[in-house]
Every structure is written in C-alpha cells, then in structure tokens.
Amino acid sequence: MAFTPTRETYSGKVYPVTVGTGDSAITFGGENVLPFNSFEGSTPNRPLVAFEIQDVPPSDWPENVQKPFAGVSDDPVKWAKYCQDELKAKAIALRLIGTHPDRENRSPEDAVKTVKDVLAAIHIPLIILGSNHAEKDSSVLIAAAEAAKDRNCIIGKAQEANYKTIAAAAMANNHKLIAMSELDINLSKQLNILITQMGFDKERVITDPMCSALGYGLEYTYSVMERIRLAALTQNDVTMQQPMLGDVGMYVWKIKETTASEADLPQWGASEERGIAWEAETATALLVAGAELLIMRHPRAVEAVEKIIEELI
Amino acid sequence: MALSGIEIFKLLPKTNCKKCGHPTCLAFAMKLAQRQASLEACPDVSEEAKKILGEASAPPVRPVTFGTGDKAVKLGEETVLFRHDKKFVNPCAFAIEVKDTLSDDEVSNLCGQVVNSEIDRVGQKLRIDAIMITNASGDAGRLEAAAKVVAAKAPGVPVIIYTENPQAAEAAIRLFADKRPILYGADASNAEAMAAIAKNNKAILGVVANGLNELSDLTEKVKGLGVEDMVIDSGARKAKDIIANNTLIRRAATKKNFKPLGYPIINFMQRPDSLYETLLAGIGVTKYASIVVMSSIEKWKNLALFTLRQNIYTDPQVPMQVEQKIYNIGEPKPESPFMITTNFSLTYFIVSGEIENSKVPCRLAVMDCEGLSVLTAWAAGKFTATKIAQFITDSGIEKEMANKELILPGYVAILSGSIEDKLPGWKVTVGPREANALPAFLKTRN
Ligand code: B12
Ligand code: SF4
Numbered sequence: 001m002a003f004t005p006t007r008e009t010y011s012g013k014v015y016p017v018t019v020g021t022g023d024s025a026i027t028f029g030g031e032n033v034l035p036f037n038s039f040e041g042s043t044p045n046r047p048l049v050a051f052e053i054q055d056v057p058p059s060d061w062p063e064n065v066q067k068p069f070a071g072v073s074d075d076p077v078k079w080a081k082y083c084q085d086e087l088k089a090k091a092i093a094l095r096l097i098g099t100h101p102d103r104e105n106r107s108p109e110d111a112v113k114t115v116k117d118v119l120a121a122i123h124i125p126l127i128i129l130g131s132n133h134a135e136k137d138s139s140v141l142i143a144a145a146e147a148a149k150d151r152n153c154i155i156g157k158a159q160e161a162n163y164k165t166i167a168a169a170a171m172a173n174n175h176k177l178i179a180m181s182e183l184d185i186n187l188s189k190q191l192n193i194l195i196t197q198m199g200f201d202k203e204r205v206i207t208d209p210m211c212s213a214l215g216y217g218l219e220y221t222y223s224v225m226e227r228i229r230l231a232a233l234t235q236n237d238v239t240m241q242q243p244m245l246g247d248v249g250m251y252v253w254k255i256k257e258t259t260a261s262e263a264d265l266p267q268w269g270a271s272e273e274r275g276i277a278w279e280a281e282t283a284t285a286l287l288v289a290g291a292e293l294l295i296m297r298h299p300r301a302v303e304a305v306e307k308i309i310e311e312l313i
Numbered sequence: 314m315a316l317s318g319i320e321i322f323k324l325l326p327k328t329n330c331k332k333c334g335h336p337t338c339l340a341f342a343m344k345l346a347q348r349q350a351s352l353e354a355c356p357d358v359s360e361e362a363k364k365i366l367g368e369a370s371a372p373p374v375r376p377v378t379f380g381t382g383d384k385a386v387k388l389g390e391e392t393v394l395f396r397h398d399k400k401f402v403n404p405c406a407f408a409i410e411v412k413d414t415l416s417d418d419e420v421s422n423l424c425g426q427v428v429n430s431e432i433d434r435v436g437q438k439l440r441i442d443a444i445m446i447t448n449a450s451g452d453a454g455r456l457e458a459a460a461k462v463v464a465a466k467a468p469g470v471p472v473i474i475y476t477e478n479p480q481a482a483e484a485a486i487r488l489f490a491d492k493r494p495i496l497y498g499a500d501a502s503n504a505e506a507m508a509a510i511a512k513n514n515k516a517i518l519g520v521v522a523n524g525l526n527e528l529s530d531l532t533e534k535v536k537g538l539g540v541e542d543m544v545i546d547s548g549a550r551k552a553k554d555i556i557a558n559n560t561l562i563r564r565a566a567t568k569k570n571f572k573p574l575g576y577p578i579i580n581f582m583q584r585p586d587s588l589y590e591t592l593l594a595g596i597g598v599t600k601y602a603s604i605v606v607m608s609s610i611e612k613w614k615n616l617a618l619f620t621l622r623q624n625i626y627t628d629p630q631v632p633m634q635v636e637q638k639i640y641n642i643g644e645p646k647p648e649s650p651f652m653i654t655t656n657f658s659l660t661y662f663i664v665s666g667e668i669e670n671s672k673v674p675c676r677l678a679v680m681d682c683e684g685l686s687v688l689t690a691w692a693a694g695k696f697t698a699t700k701i702a703q704f705i706t707d708s709g710i711e712k713e714m715a716n717k718e719l720i721l722p723g724y725v726a727i728l729s730g731s732i733e734d735k736l737p738g739w740k741v742t743v744g745p746r747e748a749n750a751l752p753a754f755l756k757t758r759n
Contacts, residue, residue: 003529005575039557084649214617215657219624222599223397230395256663256749257616261735264624267432269612277591277617284592285621288599299589308592310550 001038006189007040008033014229014292015203016045017176017243019091021152026090027241028292032264034229034310046313047292049283049302050091050127052249055106055114056098062259064275065249065297076114077121084122084274087302091297092128093295094118095250099140100131108143116187127154127295129178134161143270145169154178154293156245157208162189167200180208185227185240192239202238206293208245213252214282225289229272231254246286249297252290280304318346319577324362325355332356345370353376367652371567372402375576377517377542379443379604380471381493385440387751388577388603394563400628404576405597407606407618407655408443408473410583413459414450420459421475424466426610432619435633435658445497445606446485448476453484460485473497473606475521490514495544497579499522501531508538519579521546525561529573544579544604547652552596555580559601578602584608590655591617598622632684633658639710640665643674647715650675650755652724652744655682671752680704687722698728702735720744 007215016030021165028048033041048098057074066073072082074184076094083089083152096111115128128144130137137157142165145155156178163179181187188209196202209224225244232241252258258275260268268274279301283294287309296302323341327620333354335341344350345366345665352358354365376390390402411423424444431440431479450458455477463472473495474485484553486496490513499507499518504520509516518540521527528547535543547558580602584590590607591614597605598621627633634656642665643649654664656679668675680701682690690696717739721729721744733741745754 001527003565003571005525005561006568034560036553036556037560038553039561069726170752188501214624215620219627219629220623222624223395223629224393227397256618267612268616269614271613273588273611274613274616277588280588281595281617281621284595284600285624288596304586304588304592308552308596309587312556312596313553 006235007195008037010041010233010236012238012241013234014232014243015241017204017206018124019048019127019152019154019176019195022123024025024125025152026125034233037287038313043120043313045285045292046309047294048091048294049305050093051089051124051292051302052062052095052295052297053079053083053118054095054097056104058233060097060252062275063225063271063298065253068299077117080122083252084124087299089124091125092118093129093285094124094146095129095131096140096276097131099136100133101136102133105135108139111140112143112147115144119148119151125153126151127156127178129156132157133158136166138162141166142169145173148175149173152176154206156180156197156206158191160187160194163191163195164176164198167195167198170204171198171200172262176204176206178206178208178242178243180210183210183212183224184215185209185224188224188228188237188291189231189237192242196239202242205242206245207240207242208247211245211247211251211286213255213283214278214285215257216255218282218285220256222285222289225286225291227289231267232242243292244290245293245295246283246291247295248279248286249295250284253284269296275306276301284308315532316346318343318368321345321366324358324366324701326357326359327358327467328421330357341358347507351629363545373570373575374563375542376403376579377544377668378515379493379495380469381491382469384442384469384471385493386471388552391562391563391601392567394560394567396625400630401626402624406442407594407610407615408445408604408606408607409441409621410445410447410475410606411463412447412449412461412478412555413452413455415459415737416459417462417536420462421466421533424463424470427470428467430610430612430615432616434616434619434623436635437623439615439623441610441615443473443604444471444473448474448478448481448485451478453478456481457484457488460488460603464561471495473604475518475519477503479510482507483510486510486514486516488515493517495519495579495615497544497546499535501527501534502530504534505538508535508540509682511540512538518543519544519546521548523548524566525574529571543576545574545576546579546581549579552593554595555596555602556600559597561703563601579604579606581606587611587614590614594618595621599625619742621728634681634684635661637679637681639708640677640679642668642677643672645674645676648714649673650720650758651678651710651714651718652720653677653678653682655685655687655696657684657686657690660686662746664751665747667748667751668755671755673752673755673758674712675755678705678708686726691725691728696725696728698731698735701728701732702719705736705739716740718742 013032031043033311072078098106157180325338374389538615566575726743729741
C-alpha cells in the first residue's frame with residue numbers, strides 16, 4: 001500500500017524574539033511547526049541555552065555543580081566572563097537570589113551595581129532574574145531594568161502578583177519579559193493577556209509555564225508546554241505564541257538524584273554523572289515539548305544539550 | 314478507523330436479550346465504541362460482524378508481546394500522539410546491544426549488568442528489558458556462541474537477534490524458539506527467508522527499510538508471507554530523522570489507521586558518548602519508540618531513563634497514588650513518632666524512604682488527597698485541618714499510642730494551630746520542610 005505522509009499545515013507560528021545588541025544579538029523562536037518537525041515547516045532559529053550565574057556565591061548549589069565554577073563564582077563579573085570566554089556561553093542568566101529577604105536580603109541598589117558590572121564585562125545577551133519573592137522582585141527588577149536600559153535584556157519573572165510593575169519597567173527600558181504562571185495553560189494564557197492589556201507588545205513576552213525536574217513533576221511541565229504549543233499552532237491562538245522558557249538548573253539541582261552521594265545510594269551510580277545526566281535529560285525533554293529558551297548550570301550538561309540541538313535542527 | 318456506537322449497533326443481533334450484561338444492544342454498542350466492553354460478551358454476534366468489528370476495534374498500533382514469562386514486555390497498542398489526550402499505553406523497552414565480537418566473558422559480564430539492573434522507583438520495579446545480540450563478526454558460529462552465553466547468563470530476558478544473514482539467524486534464534494524473541498534484520502533482499510525463520514520459531518520479525526514508503530511495502534510483503542508480529546525500523550539514525558519518521562509513523566497509524574505502519578517502532582541509539590546516548594534514548598522515549606537500543610547501561614543512566622519513561626507513561630488524568638492508611642515503618646512502639654502526609658506516590662515513597670534511612674521506627678499516616686502532593690493538596694483544599702483531624706479520629710490510632718503527638722510536614726506549618734483545636738488532647742509538632750531533613754530530625758528527638 002503506498003504511503004502518503006500526513007502533513008500538518010499550521011495556521012499559527014511562534015514569535016521570534018531577539019535579545020542582546022549588536023553582533024552578539026541572538027534570535028530564538030519563530031518556527032511554524034511542532035518542535036523539530038522541520039519536515040513540514042520552518043524552524044529558522046535554534047533554541048537558546050543560557051548559563052545561570054548569581055549575585056552571591058553558589059553555596060546553596062550542590063558540590064558537583066559548584067565545582068566547575070570554583071575560583072570564579074565568588075564574583076558575578078568573573079563568573080559571567082568565565083561563562084562567556086571559556087565556556088562559550090551564548091547568553092547569561094543572572095539570578096539576583098541574594099536579594100531574597102530570607103537570604104542576604106541585598107538591596108535594589110546592590111542589584112543595580114551587580115547588573116551594571118556584569119553588563120560592562122560581557123557582550124552576550126543577559127537575562128536578569130529576581131529571587132522569586134513577588135514583592136521584593138518588584139523593587140529589585142524595576143531598578144535592574146533601568147540599570148540595563150537599552151541592552152535588550154530579558155527581565156523576569158513577572159507573575160500574577162507583581163506583573164504590573166515589572167512589565168512597566170521592562171517596557172520603559174526596552175527589554176523582553178518573562179511571564180510565569182504555575183503549571184496551568186489557562187493561567188498562562190490569562191497572564192499573557194493581562195500583560196498585553198497594559199500595552200506591552202505581545203511579541204516581547206516569553207512564557208514560563210513553570211519548570212519541574214525529571215521525576216518531580218516533569219510530566220506536568222511537558223504536557224503544559226505541548227498544549228501551549230498546539231494552541232499556538234493549530235488554533236492560531238495569539239495569546240499563546242510566545243517562545244517558552246525552561247528554567248531547568250534551579251529545579252534540577254536540589255533534588256535527591258542530583259545531590260545524594262554514591263556511597264549512600266550505590267544502586268544509583270556515579271553522583272557527578274547522575275546530576276549532569278539529570279539536568280541534560282530534563283532539558284532535552286523540555287526541548288521536545290516546546291521550550292526555546294533554557295537556563296542551565298552544569299557546563300557538561302549544556303555541552304551535551306547543545307550537541308543534541310545541533311542534531312535535531 | 315474507529316466505528317461509532319450507532320455503526321456498531323447495526324452489526325449486533327438487535328434482540329436486546331441482555332446476555333451481555335447490558336439492558337439493550339444499543340447500550341452495549343455504546344460501551345464498545347468507548348472501548349469499555351469487549352465483543353466476546355455477546356454470544357450471538359455473527360461471524361461476519363465479528364470480523365468487521367474486530368478489525369475496526371484493533372488498536373492502531375499492533376500489540377506485540379516480546380519475550381515470555383514475568384520478564385515479557387508488551388509493545389505497541391498506542392492510540393494517541395500526545396500524552397495529555399490519553400495515557401500512553403505500553404512503556405518503551407530498553408535494550409542493550411551485545412556484539413558477538415566480544416569475548417564470552419565480556420558477553421557474560423553485560424548479561425550480569427542487565428540481570429542486576431532492576432531499581433525500585435515510586436513503587437515500580439524498573440529494569441533494562443532486553444538484550445540485542447548483534448552479528449558484528451559476520452560469522453554464524455560466533456553469533457550462535459554469543460547467543461548461548463546470553464541464554465545461560467540472562468535466562469528469561471527477552472532477546473533480539475540482529476543479523477541480515479538467514480543462516481546465522483536460524484542457528485541463533487533456535488535457542489529462543491519458545492521465548493518470543495525478535496529477529497531483526499529483515500529487509501527487501503532477504504524477507505522471504507527471514508519471514509520463514511521467524512514463523513518457524515514463533516519470533517517477532519524486525520524489519521528495516523530506507524524510509525517510510527519502502528517500509529510500508531516491506532511490512533505488507535512480510536504480512537503476506539504469514540508473519541503478523543513485527544517491529545519496524547525506518548532506517549533513521551540521526552535525532553532529527555528519528556523524530557520525523559517516528560512522528561509520521563505514529564500519525565499514519567493513529568490518525569489514518571494505516572495498517573502497514575501500525576507496528577511498534579524500534580530505534581537504534583548507540584553512540585560512543587554515554588551521556589549523549591542517554592539524551593538520544595530520551596528522545597525515543599518521548600517520541601514514540603517502543604524499543605530503544607543502547608550500547609551501555611551505567612546505573613546513573615538507567616535511573617535517568619527509567620524515570621523519564623515513568624514520567625511520560627503515567628496517566629495524565631490520575632496521579633500515581635498509594636492506599637490511604639497508617640503505615641508502620643520498622644516496628645513502631647507506643648511511644649514511636651507519628652507523622653502524616655498525602656497519598657501521592659512520589660510523596661509517600663520519598664517520605665517513607667527517608668524514615669527508613671533514619672532507622673527510627675515510625676507510623677506514617679497517609680491521607681487520601683486524590684494523589685496530590687502536600688502543597689498541591691493543601692492549595693486545593695484537600696489537606697485541611699478539618700480533614701486531617703477527622704482522618705486521625707476515625708483511624709482510632711490514638712489507642713495504640715503512648716502520647717498523642719502528630720508530626721506535620723513543614724510546608725503546612727500553618728495548619729498546626731487549627732489541628733490542635735480540632736483534636737483535643739493532641740500535640741501537633743511541625744516537622745522539617747524537606748523530607749531529606751527527616752533522619753536528622755528524628756534522631757535528635759530520640
Ligand atoms: C506538579 C504540581 C502540580 C500538579 C499536581 C501534582 C500532584 N500529583 O500533586 C498539578 C498541575 C495538578 C498542580 C495543580 C495545582 N497546584 Co501545584 N504544583 C506542582 C509542583 C510543581 C510540584 C508538586 C510536587 O509534585 N512536589 C513533589 C512532592 C514530593 O512534594 P511534597 O508532597 O510537598 O513532599 C515534600 C515535602 O512536603 C516533604 N514532606 C511530605 N510529606 C511529609 C511529611 C512529614 C511529616 C514531613 C516532615 C515532610 C514531608 O517531603 C517531600 C520532599 O521533600 C509544585 C511546585 C514545586 N516545584 O514544588 C506546585 C505547587 C504545589 N502547586 C501550587 C498550586 C497553587 C496549585 C493549584 C492550586 C493552582 C493551579 N496551578 O491550578 C492547583 C491545585 C490542584 C487542584 N485544584 O486540583 C502551589 C502551592 C502554593 C502554596 N504554597 O500554597 C505550588 C507550590 C506552586 C507555587 N510555587 O505556587 N500542581
Ligand atoms: S448479548 Fe448481544 S444480542 Fe443480547 S443484548 Fe447484548 S448485544 Fe444484544
């Protein structure tokens with residue numbers, strides 16, 4: 001029996017988003033097919049992987065992912081330059097975790113200094129993330145967005161509780177914005193609508209449907225991403241056509257599988273390889289589900305994911 | 314293509330005799346259409362109707378049982394493209410390649426790794442499912458010798474024999490004749506001979522072609538030769554082509570009910586870099602492979618892949634749950650600690666695992682919250698002070714305890730006051746937030 005492939009033609013497409021300036025600017029998104037289904041449409045850009053760094057030393061990261069940054073991670077500027085120059089990072093994600101009230105409780109002014117110093121040291125695009133404390137993030141991210149004015153950064157994350165101030169700051173300073181909701185396609189859609197109703201250009205938003213690690217709810221993130229992508233392509237739903245973020249490192253490097261030693265759990269095998277595989281596997285699954293932007297930590301996990309992207313594109 | 318209830322009804326006897334356990338033929342037809350009843354329940358249905366209904370109700374991807382006994386794996390039977398539409402049915406099997414160019418000792422060592430690969434995760438026993446013996450030497454005698462080692466050292470493990478050479482195939486497959494092995498390597502050039510060997514040895518035939526057009530022709534040809542059970546390989550080896558072909562195969566089967574491609578897919582993922590191979594195999598797991606073949610099986614790699622497979626193949630509507638009851642961990646005494654959590658499998662297994670690590674005997678009350686995690690259940694109003702107090706009271710556990718103290722998960726510390734109000738005479742203690750702090754917490758109490 002002759003085989004005729006069932007080709008899908010989609011009515012919608014994902015917005016391309018460009019970050020950074022000059023020669024180092026990078027575009028992701030822009031495809032009009034399901035992830036890596038380039039046989040029936042176009043995937044003009046590769047997904048972008050950003051290296052995560054933070055404003056305070058990563059004492060809260062597990063040993064195995066602290067090690068690759070030993071000697072540079074005591075200073076965000078050194079850390080960022082190391083990622084850019086040695087690890088050939090295509091983008092940096094600076095998490096201002098030290099501003100969290102339960103952590104170092106650093107001030108918006110401290111954040112401004114860190115952002116300025118890091119921006120002065122690198123030419124690749126920067127993602128600026130708060131500490132995920134809805135209230136504090138408002139003040140920190142307003143200040144940070146202003147400090148990074150016109151560098152075309154990504155600012156995040158705007159959530160239901162604080163999107164107004166953060167979106168306004170991103171808009172005033174010409175940045176892109178991450179909109180995060182909690183694992184629910186309707187909440188995600190609703191937040192995108194609220195943000196665009198403020199006059200924020202819908203093509204400058206990146207959706208974060210919330211990440212979860214392999215073994216710890218990955219299937220939820222996976223399916224929410226697939227559903228968002230289908231809504232964007234098959235229903236041409238313009239409120240769901242933003243590229244999606246997988247904030248992988250932060251969720252992966254806290255669970256038992258990435259922290260437990262081989263001595264404690266011999267049946268789980270080598271702990272360093274296990275952690276790296278966990279991060280890379282979580283990232284790969286999310287790429288297949290539809291993520292175009294990933295934030296990751298371990299250099300070897302990033303390297304493997306870049307290689308698989310090369311083979312998928 | 315699936316038939317509607319009305320279309321099915323037209324084929325039934327229409328006597329409403331109720332022998333099928335349904336009030337009317339129409340009611341029975343509706344159940345059949347939803348795949349909630351089986352045609353065998355009606356004793357009076359005609360042979361012709363059986364044939365039509367049988368074909369229409371067969372799953373779009375043919376079910377194939379690979380291996381026998383308690384290590385047999387079911388393949389295929391899939392019905393959808395996306396897991397949010399409906400649960401994926403039969404989890405992708407993991408196979409490891411053993412080349413016949415290896416020494417007998419090396420083969421035996423790999424068999425040992427497969428046999429010992431089983432790990433328990435969230436109450437499921439997961440393992441490397443199969444061994445593929447490859448005729449890399451090109452020598453029939455060598456393939457047979459390697460197959461003998463596998464048969465002896467990994468008894469019961471389902472086997473794939475990989476060779477394009479019918480003579481080599483015949484000698485090796487005989488060793489597994491009653492074990493439902495896969496004979497992989499049938500292509501357009503050797504299909505007749507390979508199909509005959511598969512038939513004689515009740516083997517599943519693995520067919521390979523260059524692209525989907527040739528593959529459809531080949532499966533039709535093999536079917537014509539009398540072999541019904543196949544696994545199919547489109548020849549794709551690059552990640553991009555694997556996604557493309559697997560997607561087109563699953564689409565053709567589930568959306569068009571295109572029978573020539575309605576078979577489980579086998580993908581070859583062997584790469585020199587084990588981490589990279591893990592990611593490639595993961596793509597197979599998410600995108601429609603029924604068997605992925607790999608070249609090495611480190612423990613860390615198995616754990617990551619088993620977990621991914623478990624995530625992708627869980628039911629999207631029903632979280633994995635454990636039974637509501639008070640579990641004894643170790644041999645608790647009247648004064649042993651008493652804790653509460655929800656019945657989400659992942660939560661239960663993490664918490665009970667940490668309690669076991671602590672070596673402190675405890676009682677763990679697991680409350681039915683429809684399989685939600687602690688915080689999700691709390692946010693959804695299923696893990697509330699009133700419900701917890703009711704559950705503790707109804708359980709009657711208080712009679713077995715020396716002091717009425719309940720330890721709460723740290724994340725729901727906010728409930729402690731109102732539970733104390735609702736459980737007179739009880740003391741509520743807030744435990745740590747993360748379960749991995751439980752061993753330290755329990756030890757300092759002792
Ligand atoms: C996956 C998920 C879901 C899944 C459900 C999964 C499930 N089966 O429960 C879905 C998508 C359905 C969902 C829905 C909702 N969710 Co939800 N969800 C999550 C997520 C990402 C992971 C939950 C999980 O699986 N955790 C893993 C398990 C093992 O954790 P756990 O049960 O808490 O157990 C740990 C500890 O509590 C401790 N522990 C457990 N028992 C015990 C016992 C003792 C004695 C001790 C000491 C310790 C202890 O040990 C475990 C490991 O450390 C979390 C965010 C996150 N990353 O944590 C949000 C989260 C729990 N969800 C949240 C919310 C608000 C919701 C919704 C109400 C909103 C919505 N999005 O619609 C709905 C409610 C559901 C409903 N109405 O039916 C919030 C809760 C906020 C809050 N603080 O109240 C969270 C925290 C997200 C957030 N940051 O806002 N969710
Ligand atoms: S047993 Fe058959 S004939 Fe009788 S009611 Fe059921 S479907 Fe109709």
